[in-house]
Amino acid sequence: MNTSSQTRILAIALALATLAACVLAAINFEQERGYEVPTDGIWWTEVAGGLQAQRVPKPSPGHRAGIRTGDILISIDDHQTTRLAVLVREMFRSGAWAHATYSILRPPSNSDSLKNATPLTIQVILEPKDRSINQGLRFIALVYLCIGIYVLFRRWTAPKSTHFYVFCLVSFVLYAFKYTGELDTFDQIIYWCNIAAGALQPALFLHFAFSFAGDHPAVKHARLRRKIFSSLLYIPGIFLIVLQYAAIRYWSATELLHHRLDQIAVGYLALYYVIAAVVFRFRYRRADTALERQQLKWLTRGTLLAVTPFTLLYAIPYMADWNVPDLQTKIAGLCLVFLPLTFSWAIVRYRLMDVDLIFKRGVTYTLATAALVGVYFGIVALTGEMVHNRLSNLGVWGLLVAIIIAGIAFEPLKRAIQARVDRVFDQKRLDYRETLVEFGRSLNSQTDLRTLLDSIVEQLPQTLLVTRVAVFLASDESATRHFDLAASHGLTNLQEADLDALDVRFLDFDRPGAHNHIFLENPQQVLRLPEPQRATAGRLDLNYYLPCRVANREGGGTRTVAIIGLGRTDDGDFLSSEDMELLETLAGYIGIAIQNARLYQRLEQKITEFESLKEFHENIVESINVGVFAVDLDGRIESWNTEMETMYAKTRSAVLHQPVSDVFSADFVARFNAVREEQGTHTLYKFRLALPNGETRVANIAIAPLVTRNFVAVGRIVLVDDITDRIQLEAQLTQSEKLSSIGLLAAGVAHEVNTPLAVISSYTQMLTKHMRDDDRLAPVLEKITQQTFRASEIVNGLLNFSRTSGSEFTTVDLNELLRDTIILLDHQFRTAQIRVETNLDPQLARIHGNPGKLQQVILNLMLNAKDAMFGMNNAMLRVATFNGPGRVFVRIQDTGAGIEREHLNRIYDPFFTTKTKPQDGAHKGTGLGLAVSYGIIQEHAGKIHVESEVGVGTAFQLEFPASATRPLTTAAPSSIRLQDADKGTIHA
Template sequence: MNNASQTRILAVVLAVATVAACVLAAMNFDRESGLDVPTDGIWWVEAATGLRAERVPVLSPGHRAGIRTGDILLSVDDQPTPRVAPLVREMFRSGIWAHATYSILRPVPQSIDLNGATRLDIQVILEPKDRSINQGLRFIALVYLCIGIYVLFRRWTAPKSVHFYVFCLASFVLYSFRSTGEPGTFDWFIYWGNMAAQALQPALFLHFAVSFSDNFASDQRNRLGRRIGCVLLYLPGVFLIALQYTAIRFWSATEVLLHRLDQIALGYLALYYVIAAVVFRFRYRWAESALERQQLKWLTRGTLIAVTPFTLLYVIPYLADWSVNSQIAKAAGLSLVVLPLTFSWAIVRYRLMDVDLIFKRGVTYTLATASLVGVYFGIIALTGEIVHTRLSNLGVWGLLAAIIIAGIVFDPLKRAIQARVDRVFDQKRFDYRETLVEFGRGINAQTDLRALLDSIVERLPQTLLVTRVAVFLASESEGSFTPRHFDLAASHGLTNLHSAELHSLDVRFLDFDRPGANNHIFLENPQQVLRLPEAQRQSAGRLDLNYYLPCRVANREGAGTRTVAVIGLGRTDDGDFLSSEDMELLESLAGYIGIAIQNAQLYRRLEQKITEFESLKEFHENIVESINIGVFAVDLEDRIESWNTQMEGMYSKSRTEVLRQPISDVLPPDFVARFNSVRDEHGTHTLYKFRLMLPNGNVRVANIAIAPLVTRNFVAVGRIILVDDITDRIQLEAQLTQAEKLSSIGLLAAGVAHEVNTPLAVISSYTQMLSKHMRDDERLAPVLEKITQQTFRASEIVNGLLNFSRTSGAEFASLNLNELLRDTVTLLEHQFKTAQIRVETNFDPHLARIHGNQGKLQQVILNLMLNAKDAMFGTTNATLKIATFNGAGRVMVRIQDSGNGIEKEHLHRIYDPFFTTKTKPQEGEHKGTGLGLAVSYGIMQEHAGKIHVESEIGIGTAFQLEFPSSGTRPAAIAETPRSESEVAERKAMHV
């Protein structure tokens, strides 16, 4: 028997089976719709004494009547019910919404037998059985059947299409044949049809999964082994049917047996589905053909999406006898509808390049021809009638006129019909192509090359539905282009390439500028382009692009064109090749894209030049703005042309205020006079230490350089003036000179102190000798004692002066701040008395020792005390409070005066070098250098300490020094007790 006869027989068999299944399914649906099945909603199972209520769902008719789990049913309406079948028969006899009397035995709680059980008669109102799940299953059955018919008619010769249709037909029978339980041959036929489909459908599904890749296999022995294995897949289904028949024929028909058989059938179904999903997954991983991988990808995903919820939410709970919400179970069952949808997508083999195009054009010309024939015969009939009745004299000329009119009408009619067919058959793609045409027209407005390339690789996949797009740009070298200069600039879908591999691609086969080059390159299999060298073949395989189109523009010099870019495209989402119509559209669009890329490149080069110019200009401006010298330029008419930031700060005038203003309106007259005096002289002129009057009244000293401003051709266009403010430098020089004087005075004071010590020692010695000889003289002895005390006091002052003037090293030692403070107060005692300043001290006797340099710390304390004395100059009740106390691991010294205080705007600057508020000292004060607090701050940082200041105008200033404690205390006073009053007094003083 030849293949044609086999195909016809198979088609007839499938048609008869399909019609028979549809007729039986319709009759089954009609019977079920007209039959109401009464139920009490309880799952009864056979027990030794009757039917036991295994599960009583909440709100079921039995539950509302009062039946509970574990109750034993003896009879219904006085009819014994030892099995489920008599119970069903009695429920049918009673009918829906009828009262049925249930005689039950309710066992005693915790009892294992019926001893002491209570007999109850319960009235149960039977309700119609909820069979809505059957309608959902019938919906799934219709989906399977429709998709199977669509696949069969669309791709009859496609591999596995017949197998898939048989699977869909078996699924239709499985989900549409629902036994009603009504006695009769029809219901019996429906029941066994469902059983046969239940055994056959999972096996067909798994067979489909196992043998799906047979058409890709080349090893015949392997293919034969697969077929034998596929036959064995149907044995469990045969066993399942035999088990069902044996149970009905030979075993006792109990509810438990029926439930177990249903569990076995459902477990068999789910197991085959899960195995098929695993098989699809492994085949997808091992597949070598791109077509096979594309199909298996959809099969794997669809199977997992359908099988996972069905198995987890329906099958497993059913096998484990778990109670599951009915809505969840229905939703899990409806997930199986995903299977045929994904399978139909995979079975309909990917279309060839021009199949759809030929089909559409064929329909177009057929309809156009039919229309032409209709118009022709209509015109002939109309013309014959006219000629016969009114224009009998025209004769054959009327017929010729009708033929000419038909020919004229043919072309616009054909175009109208073709456009209508395009809209009907490919609406989405047609709209996309219109969008692409509009994109090609407006693409030249895009000047950003990166945005242009991104829009190309984004729009082409949307329009042509291709998965991979790449744009290669040609880099120019000495006015010529070679294939090796094409670099991948933008892509879509090339996820298999890493950034490092992009630079190693050899794409020299993209040479469209050689003589005789085609308008595009088509590679049917990019992985096996045998005509290319090895390196280029590997690059083509990695890119996996099937089409390459050049984007050409006119040469800059001479005739001809050159390629500025190449567009590469892969297959469509369906695995199809592009049609010839697509290629014509792309070739036209490539010209627009080439011009747009050339314009974007030119615009980018222009932007680069502008950016370089702006950067150079900004660099020069930054130099002028960042230099710490005032710079401005004037033109030949002495109008200011530039004015840098330093001049803005010096003159407090922005550049917008002074630009284009005459120099005489901005700068003082004395400078303008000196500027005019050197106008006619050549070269650079410098005004040393020129006193420049500012608009705010201040006077600054500056070195001013005036130089000519010339062009590259040495043509003078104005003058540039550099103003170097040296006021602070002069002040610094003066302060350094003063510091040298103070140093010399310190050395002189040290020498004087040494000289004073000698006579003081002589005076002290003779006074002590006289005191011993005149010890009994009541008049002279007290006088000599006072002289001795004063000499000791004078000696202490001199020794303190010597210690302060002595050059101290950098050695750190353990210090007692109380002793250091006492020595410093003694040194300044005379000055405080002269200034009428009362000194109050409150030293903590338990003060911890610190680690530091005595000379440097004495300098800090001396600076603070002298500043406090100057701040209290001329004030009444001047008081200087000095206190020490311990903190948390810290030693504190607080020096507080009752002077005028420091203004808030000056507080953040008091530690800056050379900052002082004593620029105009009053009588009795001295001019400050601005170095005391700066040096003190540095010494505190050197000792890892901190210095804090608190000041309020009219109240005074308090400086607090913090030092890290060395952890030891003076031994002489370590055990001295501290009273509460002493602590309170010290805290009050510190506040």
Template sequence: MKNAFQTRILAIGLALATLAVCLLAGFNIAQENTIDTPTDGIWWVEAQGGLRAERVPADTPGSRAGIRAGDILESVNDHPTLRLDPLVRAIFRTGSWGRASYSIVRPIVTPQGTLFTPKLDFNVILEPADRSNHQVTRLIALVYLLIGLYVLFRRWTAPKSTHFFVFCLVSFVLYAFRYTGVFDTFDWCIYWSNIVATAIQPALFLHFAVSFSDNFANRRRNLTRRRALVVFLYAPGLILIAVQATAIKLWSATEILKHRLDQTAYAYLALYYVLAAIVFLFRYRSAESPLERQQLKWLTRGTLLAVVPFTVFYVLPFVFDMAVPALVTKFAGLSLVFLPLTFSWAIVRYRLMDVDLIFKRGVTYTLATAAVVGLYFAIVAFSAELVHTRLKDLGVWGLLGAIVIACLIFDPVKRAIQGRLDRIFDQKRFDYRETLVEFGRGINSQTDLRALLDSIVERLPQTLLVTRVAVFLAEEADGQRRSRSFHLAASHGLTNLPAAELQALDVRFLDFDAPDANNHIFLENPQQVLRLPEDQRKTAGKLDLNYYLPCRVANREGSGTRTVAVIGLGRTDDGDFLSSEDMELLESLAGYIGIAIQNAQLYQRLESKISEFERLKEFHENIVESINIGVFAVDLEDRIESWNAPMEEMYAKPRREALHHPLSEVFPPEFIEQFNNVRHEDGTHTLYKFRLALPSGDFRIANIAIAPLVTRDLIAVGRIVLVDDITDRIQLEVQLTQAEKLSSIGLLAAGVAHEVNTPLAVISSYTQMLSKHMRDDQRLAPILEKITQQTFRASEIVNGLLNFSRTSGSEFTSIDLNQLLHDTETLLEHQFKTAQIHVETHFDPALAFIKGNQGKLQQVILNLMLNAKDAMHGKPNATLKIATESGPGFVFVIIQDSGNGIEKEHLNRIYDPFFTTKATPQEGQRKGTGLGLAVTYGIMQEHAGKIQVESEVGAGTTFRLEFPSATTLTTREETARPDAASASSVENTRSTIHA
């Protein structure tokens, strides 16, 4: 309550004081404008016999009248001038542009001494005093007051803001109050206010310097010492006020005394300013807090920029009575405006980074103003000369045109100076910023997200000279905007954080999509962000980043923006904060970065989709390529668009020769006709066991399915054709059917053989018995012998049927097929010679052995050779080729003749029992029983082999026998064969017929 009351009283007091000084300044200006102060431009001081001309500046009324430095003024208008007051009164009585008569004695220095000339009379035309310097200082005063008010209202509670406002208010009094010389009550009030301000303002400034930061008070533990220091700081000013009062009340008011007091006041002012600059510089070098260091940096620079020109070009020449051009002193006084500019922003701490920007822009506008003023006067002078000499008709309009031209060139001049200052003050950073702008313009060309993030965290530290940079990428959960979170994607300088902590960062405070979110977050001290929850405060402290800028892009749907990434930045290498110019550049660059990140993410998603699409495409193609049926697709114009590997193999046409070709150029007319019949019908159509002609001239049997090829929207884009080659399956089915036929016939033959054997045994027995009783009967004995022979023949036929129906149990041994073929060919050698058949053999010397029964295999070979001999009966140049070949795990026997061949309609029946084409044999041929190939087929099945036949009518027939080698024969196949003992029990001899 007490603090609030004191604050209220202080605010009222400051408001009243500000209002009072503003009113006094206004009245002072009004009074000054009503009083015309004439002057001769000469600095007169008291001397023996009158007033001595101490300095006579050129181009002043006194100089133009002929008065020289050192002349002694005795009277003005016949009024003696032993002191300065009579001269002032005489000048005021004469008035501006009036003629005053000066009586002067001019001393002449000779070797004998100083001689004085007789009285010289000079007529001096008095001119109004130049008060332009007053307007310059009042401009500085107005800047002080406005900045002080801004600081006070902007940050009332900021440290030293009240002290700073008092300093600005006293500075306003110092530079705005100017007494007129009338010295009435108001003029005396203005005079003493100016005296007090001159004494207090430097002390306030130095006091502000030594107590600027909060840490100073903490280090000054002794309150008495602090108060003693304050008294020591203000004591010289109080002494100066006392001396001024004493001089007016007690001492003789001479011009020399007044000048010495003014010199003392300006020396005191400059000394305190220089001491303040030294204090700021010392404090800046020893400051530890980044904020304090940033403030003190610009306080030091601003103080030096204001104090050095003011001290060198204004105070020192005045103290040591050196002549300096008036324009130089005006610009030196104008430099004091930099004090309030830099101090205000350092105290406010609001956008503290603007201090350097204001500093540079202040210099820019000052130099630009000076350049434009010079150009203005040059243009005005040139225009006046041009108007007066050549363009007399323009008159005032010519001067107005010159003013307009000067106004137009102000902005380009200012920009040129600003660019030059940027180069002078921070050449390296300026170059980096230009590089960063170029980087921002070209950043969208980067499509690799990882490379883009690495480029960002690499270029920003180089450009802005910051030590820590981090990029956080946004994540979306279920597409909900409010559930967005961020994760650290790239960083520079965060080496103090292990990987585990980087993964556990809680950065939920980076909520830039909230309605009231700012364009960036500034954390003055990341270790002490009290407004954040505990976990987020710890994260901010670990990251140690001072700035967070959102990278926003437009929403995919609707209006507004969304944050795709956040850029975090720390302080510079020197521990300073960034400037507002940096922040504006970063905010602009963040938009480019956001778009670039969005593009990179979209490109990454597109690449992912493309990879997934390619993977699915490859997967689907692998499926199509891996299935064991031919698949091809045609478009709506019947052009082939796909052709899988099984189709290449089956149809014997490479993919490159089929793709993009019309269907009619690839397939035969029979298929095209069937395809056209179903192309306009819905659903899937199947061509069962279609005989497909191949380009090579061969034929394949296939089931062909023709189905529409449609999109997800059920729009037909072509047709897909599936070609299932069933040629081998049909052959297997034929073989299976043949095996089933043989099995059925075998069962029938077994039954018939057993039924026939019984009566044959009875007939044979009785016939043999009768033959024994009637062997002497010449008539009946031959008849009974013929009956016996026929019964034996019938028994052989029946035993043949039994052998066909039974699985032989003969013993299996290792057999050399080469030797077996040679022995069989030797056995039939005489028959082949008789039939004029040439035999060619090609045996593989490395042929593997097989497991089998030699007798049965010899029966197979014998049957095939005899069939070949019968097929070549009567053919000229008959040739029988016998060969063996080796394969992986198999051996092959090829028996090829050049006979008449087998007709195609008979190929499917050659293994049927009792089917024969030799029912009516020619002379020299055997009459066939139809059991030879049937028995051969059974023996091959018993040996786990395969028999294949290829025949062309008129060209010959080739039988190909396939046997598994002895090393690949499975145990199951071995155990499936009956043993030798069971096989021997079924052997029959011609001498006995068993019932």
């Protein structure tokens, strides 16, 4: 979540919490006004036999009725009072100003024994409980809330202002929510809100004390320790809430227990207040800057002014069970109002040493306004008197008209007097405003950096009447970024040789938690700096350093491009808060002006570089032997390089801003629209692209998203690589591979088939003629004839395979294609003692492809399997086919030596082969078989997968899209999918 969203959510949460607190407080106040709580004014505690009077204040109803300290209350209105709750219930039943009959046992003097106690019956007139203190506390609550809202709206970005507002809101709940005793649901809510506020308010106050004006560590571990310590401050408050709940839920509800819990809460409040005062005092003594010392001085004094009377006059006597007058208690409570007043003053006024300036300005404007009012009424009175005495015949209406005319005529005079007063009493602010406008104009119009720096060091002394000014300019962005003195005024003690020795690393305004300026009260003695930096501060003798920040070009935040240093005024005084506000505003303008001047100096160079780079990129795009064009989000062509002009015979001007559908064929437009909304790069392998002249070219087309620097898609970029010539070369390589395979086959066939075939053919013809009627030999001759035919089929199949096939795609039955290939290699498998096991799905769907190319793939895979199992015992080749969802699968698996894991990613690379040293009887590989096979599979929109494990074997699985000309059986036989469960699974 970003910062603006967090601020918005926080503002909404605070607004809702404030509204809810105000509504509940208003309802609670109305409920308290309409509900009287009867009381006898005595503090009773539970003892054996009844309730004992611990305190009987003199003006209370009980004291007037004759009850004394130590008396034991047995019953009220004939109801036994074993618990204080019974007494309270009976008093509520009787009501205010009613007579209640108290049964009292009064022990003898100097004795607590009830044996000789005197029984008494006393009539007590119950009076409404004095809750006037609640109105004073509600006044404090309103003060807290008003000041908190004022601080929040006045200085939302001030340090700890939000924390302070939460503290004020919780304090409002603590002092405004009062439990009435009506015992309904709303009263319970008020009670527990008051308990929670009493537990959290001291912790918030102490947390504020620890974090106000404190250092903000940049180290992650230090920040974590600070957060953990801050969280620990709230544990006692949470414990108090749990203690209150346990006392009500599980413990005996006695008055003594309630009093002890109140004492703990008051002690907890006073202890945290005292610790906070100590923390403020400690931070005040360790503060480095004059600003922090002034702020913490006010905070320390205000906290002591509020905490000391509260602790001494109320908290300590209450915890010690001392009897104190009500007036003293009220004074101690009202002293707490100094806390929000002091804190609001410290936060709103960023520089507290200007209090006299604020006071003088307020008095000045008050006197000026009073003078204007006096002059106004004086003129009106004089006009009325003249009309009444000299023009008495006009009567009352004439007098009214004269007064109105005088009032209207006085308005221009009043504005003139007001402007004169403003200029007389606030000349400095007007001069500042005029200077700011004039200086801003000069900065915006200046583009030369040297002239700009000279203007800064000349005008600042004239405006602020300071004696020394310096401008430190940031070096070019690099790993060792530093600041150099670029211009100065009044630094006469610095020589040219001293500039290289200046160490201004203490001017680090880009670190986390850096302030808007640095104030050095005594530059000659800055003890917190290392020796070289301390010496630099002494040589410069500047009291103020302000950063000139600009926004980062990338990411968020700002960076410092220059630093302005200033000394004291001509009279030796420090600058006021108005001076600092003006300088902070000017620093922003100066930073932008310096940045603009630097940018202006590099603008010509950047333009030249940009033009060269643009021309270079255009040359690259125009020179590459690949067609490149871009399409926007609306499907219109936005760029068109020279290769596309040559390929399509259309000029760039003819196709720019034209829809893709008007330039390309329907097949390409359909494939392009199918992937244009998808992420990533899509490649159309060996796509047949129809050209306007009727020619068809084969191309690899890559369609990639065209994105900006911020990864926002603005269109698609298409690369068209014409591979028609490459396809022809691949066809030649395929034919060469075929011829190589045919050569191997032909050698075996010629050696093993031709000679026996000739002998068998001759003898078969002779014997057939002589033994035609012999029933015993005729079947034998028939078998010999069949074998002759079979050998002829093998030779014919070999010849057919050697012929060059076309590129036409037809419906192909893979089962038939596999059977023909196995028959073609049957002799080689038997010679190599390889057993072939087939599991062909009879319901296998047909595919759309080229039979000759597909047979080439199958032949390559089977020959590779034969070579991998050469010379092995129990060698077996498993061939299986099965259907999938819209797909057809062919699996060819051997039990050979397997492929090394590091070679699996390279087996499809052209001319890569592992058969560099074949065994006797095997042939040396060319490294083109799998590469050609991979291309054929891609051409058929299929996929090829390999699984191999050294010593176990290799399995190739081919995947093709099923043709729609024949219904599919989607469920493959389990014997095919798990065909190797009994012999071990092959892993890649």
